[in-house]
Amino acid sequence: SDNGGRSGGGRSGALSPSPVAEEVQRIDVNPPKGTRDFPPEDMRLRNWLFNHFREVSRLFGFEEVDYPVLESEALFIRKAGEEIRDQLYCFEDRGNRRVALRPELTPSLARLVIQKGKSLSFPLKWFAIGQCWRYERMTRGRRREHYQWNMDVLGVPEVTAEAELIASIVAFFKRIGITESDVGFKVSSRKVLQEVLRCYSVPENLFGKVCIIIDKIEKIPIDEIKRELNATGLSEEAIEELLQVLSIKSLTKLEEILGGAGEAIADLKQLFSLAEKFGYSEWIQFDASIVRGLAYYTGIVFEGFDRKGKLRAICGGGRYDRLLSTFGGDDVPACGFGFGDAVIVELLKEKGLVPELSLEVENIVCALDHDLQGVAATVATKLREKGQSVDLVLESKPLKWVFKRAARTNAQRLILVGNTEWQKGMVVVKVLSSGEQYEIKLDELE
Numbered sequence: 284s285d286n287g288g289r290s291g292g293g294r295s296g297a298l299s300p301s302p303v304a305e306e307v308q309r310i311d312v313n314p315p316k317g318t319r320d321f322p323p324e325d326m327r328l329r330n331w332l333f334n335h336f337r338e339v340s341r342l343f344g345f346e347e348v349d350y351p352v353l354e355s356e357a358l359f360i361r362k363a364g365e366e367i368r369d370q371l372y373c374f375e376d377r378g379n380r381r382v383a384l385r386p387e388l389t390p391s392l393a394r395l396v397i398q399k400g401k402s403l404s405f406p407l408k409w410f411a412i413g414q415c416w417r418y419e420r421m422t423r424g425r426r427r428e429h430y431q432w433n434m435d436v437l438g439v440p441e442v443t444a445e446a447e448l449i450a451s452i453v454a455f456f457k458r459i460g461i462t463e464s465d466v467g468f469k470v471s472s473r474k475v476l477q478e479v480l481r482c483y484s485v486p487e488n489l490f491g492k493v494c495i496i497i498d499k500i501e502k503i504p505i506d507e508i509k510r511e512l513n514a515t516g517l518s519e520e521a522i523e524e525l526l527q528v529l530s531i532k533s534l535t536k537l538e539e540i541l542g543g544a545g546e547a548i549a550d551l552k553q554l555f556s557l558a559e560k561f562g563y564s565e566w567i568q569f570d571a572s573i574v575r576g577l578a579y580y581t582g583i584v585f586e587g588f589d590r591k592g593k594l595r596a597i598c599g600g601g602r603y604d605r606l607l608s609t610f611g612g613d614d615v616p617a618c619g620f621g622f623g624d625a626v627i628v629e630l631l632k633e634k635g636l637v638p639e640l641s642l643e644v645e646n647i648v649c650a651l652d653h654d655l656q657g658v659a660a661t662v663a664t665k666l667r668e669k670g671q672s673v674d675l676v677l678e679s680k681p682l683k684w685v686f687k688r689a690a691r692t693n694a695q696r697l698i699l700v701g702n703t704e705w706q707k708g709m710v711v712v713k714v715l716s717s718g719e720q721y722e723i724k725l726d727e728l729e
């Protein structure tokens with residue numbers, strides 16, 4: 284290089300305050316309570332996770348969809364006492380419309396399917412990765428947003444759809460190094476609950492409410508569960524029988540209690556048989572206490588759990604054959620799951636499986652003289668047109684600075700544009716891993 288190794292002086296970085304600026308109160312630079320920024324390192328992990336979500340969705344032949352994060356509040360107003368309703372992030376907009384930040388994606392899917400109506404060809408296999416919101420009193424200091432991967436199959440009444448969905452989650456876990464010794468799926472069917480309630484002639488319209496109460500069975504004292512069940516009108520006898528059935532962890536035992544004629548047993552037997560064929564029998568277990576906390580499930584329900592029992596549910600889903608008619612649409616058999624982006628990262632940290640993801644740039648291009656900045660831009664463009672990533676140094680910098688940046692960005696090559704070499708139409712290439720250095724004509728650079 285021809286100027287003693289300096290690429291010239293010049294200021295850079297944050298601007299010093301102008302002499303006349305008045306004192307400005309510094310704003311709170313943190314994100315709103317319960318929300319997260321994704322600076323580059325965190326964004327790399329998020330992209331890594333979402334790329335696995337997307338790749339599994341592609342392998343299973345699912346199409347990506349998305350919906351507005353803002354929906355009509357009406358989409359989420361259900362009267363079954365769900366937590367998701369109590370924590371709805373809702374408000375009245377400037378047009379006096381009641382709107383909400385979506386707490387989940389399934390109602391949006393139902394809305395879009397109704398909207399598209401007869402133009403859709405079933406079965407639908409749709410997936411989405413969307414940010415979902417809840418407004419929770421910050422006393423619990425929990426997050427107010429997370430990203431959820433959703434996969435849904437519409438138009439398939441058979442349990443093959445649920446079996447396929449669980450297979451997709453197993454495929455995801457395997458890709459990121461999680462095995463059946465780390466996690467499992469607890470599987471049941473709401474038809475178990477339905478068959479018990481029918482024995483006690485409990486009205487169908489109580490079904491959702493009873494499920495939501497049962498879903499709290501691990502979270503609140505059993506006496507409170509009984510009190511809430513009693514308040515819905517269930518008899519003591521029905522409550523005792525219900526809790527008895529919900530404690531069953533074996534299909535054989537369940538069949539003894541319910542008899543073999545019901546749909547619940549048939550569905551579950553088919554699911555466990557399909558699990559064998561998919562090769563994930565070791566991942567799933569029957570657990571009658573699993574009902575999930577969303578009112579609209581009607582059949583098979585499942586949730587992914589960590590076998591150490593340290594974390595909240597990793598994912599969950601099930602069949603929801605009656606959701607569309609609650610919005611005035613024609614019902615379509617449907618099942619799906621949601622998989623949040625937070626618990627899985629806690630699990631990966633637990634297992635030491637968080638990947639090392641560093642910034643990778645192939646080239647740093649730097650003009651050694653201010654007058655050569657334009658040439659450097661030409662060099663960068665030629666490399667980029669060949670598919671090479673280039674971090675172009677945009678202002679005069681000492682070489683020491685350039686080498687430091689190359690190290691921080693793991694650059695593979697340093698391309699220096701200097702007067703002496705450029706007189707011959709050449710640039711200097713420094714291969715940073717080996718230290719090898721050579722001159723090359725710009726047109727031969729690749």
Ligand SMILES: Nc1ccc(Br)nc1
Binds near residue numbers: 367387416426428429
């Ligand atoms: N539904 C929901 C939304 C946001 C978070 Br964080 N958790 C659950």
